[in-house]
Every structure is written in C-alpha cells, then in structure tokens.
Amino acid sequence: MDAGETAVETIQREMTAFARRARASAGRMHPELSLVSYTLLGHLEESGGCRATDLAAHYALDKSTVSRQVSALERAGLVERRQDPEDHRVQVLDLTEAGRRILAQVTVRRRAAVRERxxxxxxxxxxxxxxxxxxxxxxxxxxxxxxx
Amino acid sequence: MDAGETAVETIQREMTAFARRARASAGRMHPELSLVSYTLLGHLEESGGCRATDLAAHYALDKSTVSRQVSALERAGLVERRQDPEDHRVQVLDLTEAGRRILAQVTVRRRAAVRERxxxxxxxxxxxxxxxxxxxxxxxxxxxxxxx
DNA sequence: ACTGGTGGTTGCATAGTACAACTCGATGCG
DNA sequence: CGCATCGAGTTGTACTATGCAACCACCAGT
Structure with missing residues (x-):
C-alpha cells in the first residue's frame, strides 16, 4: 500500500471512530438538546428561518423525522412555526428567544469541549x-x- | 472572535456535521453491517479477539448493548464466542472467516467512499x-x- | 375542474441505546 | 469450608431517532 492509500485508510478509520463516538454519546452531554436538534437549531439560526423541507434536504433526513423533531422543539418552546402567507402549505420555522439562548449555551459548551482537545x-x-x-x-x- | 476561536468554531461545526451525516447515512451504505457492528468487528480484528466487556469499555457502550450487538453478529455468523478456560464467566470473541470477509468488503467500500471525497x-x-x-x-x- | 406536484403529519416498523434486575462463576475472608 | 462480594454477561423494559408508506392540504398548470 502506498502512502496515499495509507493516509486514506487512516482518514477513513479516524472519521469512523469519530462518528461512532459521537453517536454513542450524542445524548449524554446535552440532555436538553440532542445532536440532531442542535444541528437543526443551528441551521435555523444561520439561515434566519426556513421550511421543514429545507432542513430535511439539507441534512438528508426524512421529512417525517424532521416533522417530529420540529414538533418536539416546538413543544419545548425553542422554535416557532409561522404560516407562510404566500403559500399555506408552508410553515416557516424560526428560533424563539429561548431557542436562541439554549443554542448559544450548548454551542459554548460544545466549543469548550472541542477546544479542550x-x-x-x-x-x-x-x-x-x-x-x-x-x-x-x-x-x-x-x-x-x-x-x- | 479571534482567529483561534474561529478555527475552533469551524472544527466543532464540521465535526458535528460529519457525525450527523455519518449517522444519517450509516445504515444506507452498508445494509448488512451497521456502523456500530462495523467498528466492533474492526476492533475484534485489530485486537485479535477480546471480551464483550472490553468492547463496552472501549466504545463507552453499555454492556447490554454490546451483548445484543454481539448476539446479532453471532447469529449472522460473523463472530464466534469461545469460553475462556481460565475463567468460565468470560467469553472470548473472535471473527469468523465470514466476519473477516465482510469486514474486508465493507472496509473497501468505505475507503472507496472516503477516497472519493x-x-x-x-x-x-x-x-x-x-x-x-x-x-x-x-x-x-x-x-x-x-x-x- | 381535474391532475400532478409539493409541504407536512401520522401510523407502523426497526435499530440502537441505557438502566435495572438477574444468573452464574470467581475470589476473598473469617 | 461457607458466605459475601465482585465481575461478566443476559434479559426485560423503555425511550429516541429513523425511514417508509399512506394520507391530507394546498398550489399550479392545463
């Protein structure tokens, strides 16, 4: 195996290891905000609000999964749904104040953990x-x- | 935020994004071998056989989770359990020929996907x-x- | 108005996980 | 020796995330 193969192999192995670890403990660090919820909130913040379908497409998730996640986030008071006046099929999602606050908190904690390493x-x-x-x-x- | 913070922030985001994607697509790529099963088999290959408890410790998984994963892998004919003659509580796990073969196949496919990128x-x-x-x-x- | 396409929800099934209670064998102590 | 304790593993239970399929509501083009 040449050096290129070795590097590719290492990258594959390390990315796999990382993915597994992240998955295994995704829920433990931020009990109030799962990895998926966190990334969804993050996307809402960045995008300044978007549709559920956009989230599904962006994250390669089924729309039903997003629908349920969003429902949970709404129940938790972290996101709001607004009817799009232009198209009544559409719900535009956006962070609530509480959502912004929690997202910021978790981001700080996660960043600290990363910085640690x-x-x-x-x-x-x-x-x-x-x-x-x-x-x-x-x-x-x-x-x-x-x-x- | 200074440049160091920005880099840390980016690393955090990208690692998170990667973990989420890997999770979302883990099952689709190798229907016959989930990400967790894959890493467990990989560890068995590297270590040349170990106990279920070692796997649990190494991957920060509950022993019950490992127990079930190993059961599934055994049912699938990919791993074998041997009684440890020294300690009858212990089952030493090892890959079967089929396990080695599948592991190698999936590794090749995964590596190809990584190389692709x-x-x-x-x-x-x-x-x-x-x-x-x-x-x-x-x-x-x-x-x-x-x-x- | 019909038809097809899009956004979203819900029912159902499955995987992976944790925790707790349990069994069985090993180890140590009086 | 006999009992208590510890360690490995299994099983019961519950929960979360997920996908697929069926479905509803709405929009747009013909």
Whole structure:
C-alpha cells in the first residue's frame, strides 16, 4: 500500500471512530438538546428561518423525522412555526428567544469541549485542520463555515 | 472572535456535521453491517479477539448493548464466542472467516467512499489531515468531544 | 375542474441505546 | 469450608431517532 492509500485508510478509520463516538454519546452531554436538534437549531439560526423541507434536504433526513423533531422543539418552546402567507402549505420555522439562548449555551459548551482537545495545537494547525474538514465535508470549500 | 476561536468554531461545526451525516447515512451504505457492528468487528480484528466487556469499555457502550450487538453478529455468523478456560464467566470473541470477509468488503467500500471525497487532494494534505485526525481523536480517550 | 406536484403529519416498523434486575462463576475472608 | 462480594454477561423494559408508506392540504398548470 502506498502512502496515499495509507493516509486514506487512516482518514477513513479516524472519521469512523469519530462518528461512532459521537453517536454513542450524542445524548449524554446535552440532555436538553440532542445532536440532531442542535444541528437543526443551528441551521435555523444561520439561515434566519426556513421550511421543514429545507432542513430535511439539507441534512438528508426524512421529512417525517424532521416533522417530529420540529414538533418536539416546538413543544419545548425553542422554535416557532409561522404560516407562510404566500403559500399555506408552508410553515416557516424560526428560533424563539429561548431557542436562541439554549443554542448559544450548548454551542459554548460544545466549543469548550472541542477546544479542550485542541489545546497545545499551534494556530497554523488549527486553521489547516479546520480547512481540511470544511473541504472534506462539503466539497463545500466555498460554503461558509458552519454552513451545515 | 479571534482567529483561534474561529478555527475552533469551524472544527466543532464540521465535526458535528460529519457525525450527523455519518449517522444519517450509516445504515444506507452498508445494509448488512451497521456502523456500530462495523467498528466492533474492526476492533475484534485489530485486537485479535477480546471480551464483550472490553468492547463496552472501549466504545463507552453499555454492556447490554454490546451483548445484543454481539448476539446479532453471532447469529449472522460473523463472530464466534469461545469460553475462556481460565475463567468460565468470560467469553472470548473472535471473527469468523465470514466476519473477516465482510469486514474486508465493507472496509473497501468505505475507503472507496472516503477516497472519493479526497480526489484531487495533494499527498501532503492527505497526510496532514490524517495526522490531525489521529491527534484529535487520540488524546480523546477520556473526554471525546464528539463524544459528547 | 381535474391532475400532478409539493409541504407536512401520522401510523407502523426497526435499530440502537441505557438502566435495572438477574444468573452464574470467581475470589476473598473469617 | 461457607458466605459475601465482585465481575461478566443476559434479559426485560423503555425511550429516541429513523425511514417508509399512506394520507391530507394546498398550489399550479392545463
């Protein structure tokens, strides 16, 4: 196996390991906001409000899954649904004040956890790593960070 | 926010995005081997056989979860259980031939999918990215952030 | 008005998970 | 030795996330 294969193999293995860990403990750290709920709220904040269908498409989730997640978030008072006056099929979703607050809290906690692992990393490495992740995840080198 | 914060923020977001995507698509890609099953088989291969308790500890899973996963893998003919002659409480788990074969197949497919996203990456970037991931995941045994 | 397409909800099934209670065997202590 | 304790694993129960399919409501084009 050449060096390229070795690097690909390592990347595959490490990404797998990460995904498994994230999944295994997704609910433990932020009992009030699951990983999926967190990313949905994050997307609402970034996008400034969107439709359930947009969330489903963006996250490759079934619309029924999004529907239920959104219902839960609404029950929890973190998002609001507004009827689109232009199209009565559509519900435009947006964060409530409480939603914004919780999202900010969880973001801070998550970022702290990430930063924890990144202590001692030189600034240059942080930036390169961030760049690689963006490039890997998106093909989206163009998209703004956290686009997703 | 300074550049360091921005990089940390991006890393956090991208790792989260990746975890979510992996989770969403884990089952679709390899219907016969879920992400968790895959990692368990992988660990058995690396370790050359271990106990269910070791798997649980390594992956921060409840022993009941591992028990059921292992049962499923055994039913599928991918792992074997052997009584430890030293301690009759213990079952040493190991891959069967079929388990090895499936694991190899899925590894190839997963690696191909990863390589797909890494086409056009210069060798130097591949190696650096792999190194960053190892470093990020590695110190993490204690408090994996995606893990939380 | 009919037809087809889109946004969303609900019923049903499944996977993965945790926690608690349990069994069985090992280990240690009086 | 006999009993208490510990460790490995299993099983019962419950919950969450998820997908698919069926369905309803609405929009738009013909």
């Amino acid at each position: 990144l202590t001692d990393w030189p600034q240059e490495d942080l930036e390169r790593f961030a760049g690689y992740l963006v490039r890997y995840n998106g093909g989206s080198a163009a998209a703004p960070p956290g686009d997703d | 890494l086409t056009d990456w210069p060798q130097e970037d591949l190696e650096r990215f792999a190194g960053y991931l190892v470093r990020y995941n590695g110190g993490s045994a204690a408090a994996p952030p995606g893990d939380d």
